[in-house]
């Protein structure tokens with residue numbers, strides 16, 4: 001007996017979004033997804049096709065009208081739950097086609113090599129489960145066609161932790177995927193066919209080396225150069241490569257540009273979404289100049305146009321100050337409880 005396979009909810013979401021892209025851009029509804037898949041497959045020639053991870057810098061061509069949302073340094077479970085309420089409302093309205101997690105989505109506090117306060121509990125499985133739950137929720141609520149999850153240095157804590165005492169074990173590959181058995185996305189439970197690509201560095205480690213370059217115009221990576229002033233870190237990065245860059249990592253938010261005559265180098269850093277008072281964030285202090293923010297943008301004229309949306313306190317209906325971000329004339333307030 002043959003049974004007709006029921007389409008998964010993820011696939012129906014993809015179809016709905018593809019239809020929307022088609023209506024807005026006048027191009028084929030499958031363009032965004034096919035462009036991404038083509039790039040992944042072309043650059044993944046050394047492996048069996050279809051893996052959901054990529055090691056190195058992945059070029060991606062996106063058509064005009066594609067909306068992009070960038071979510072920086074969430075550090076689950078040390079994220080600002082009240083602010084995420086506002087971010088979810090923003091994503092629901094904005095409906096980005098592409099969602100970019102730009103690293104440090106998970107804190108991986110349980111495997112930190114830094115000294116841990118003795119009464120602060122740590123549970124790695126809990127961190128993985130909570131991260132997966134939030135990532136899935138944000139992907140679903142945004143209605144995105146595809147998600148890029150760029151590995152941060154915090155995700156790399158897993159591999160560093162294992163490599164130190166047990167390099168031989170850490171280097172064992174999963175027989176089915178030929179990826180390291182302790183890969184972050186494997187531990188999170190993602191598999192082939194999920195609408196997400198995890199970007200690792202060339203050694204298949206997390207942090208620093210994994211990136212996507214959109215339309216040969218803007219590189220998105222987690223970040224590694226750290227300067228004290230907002231905007232200075234990505235600008236130093238852009239000066240190094242001659243390419244416009246967006247990153248997280250520093251937890252500062254800013255944007256600067258440099259006129260090169262024939263082109264304008266743009267440099268963005270997108271802040272963070274952590275709760276600086278959470279016990280896992282013991283290294284947060286005022287001198288860090290941290291700023292909560294996210295990024296929003298759109299492909300216009302083949303170029304990536306972005307803006308950091310910095311979070312600031314506004315009065316709630318009860319007169320209480322709550323954090324909020326503003327986009328397109330709309331205020332997205334954090335929950336006040």
Ligand SMILES: [Fe+2]
Nearest residue numbers: 073104249251
């Ligand atoms: Fe971070």
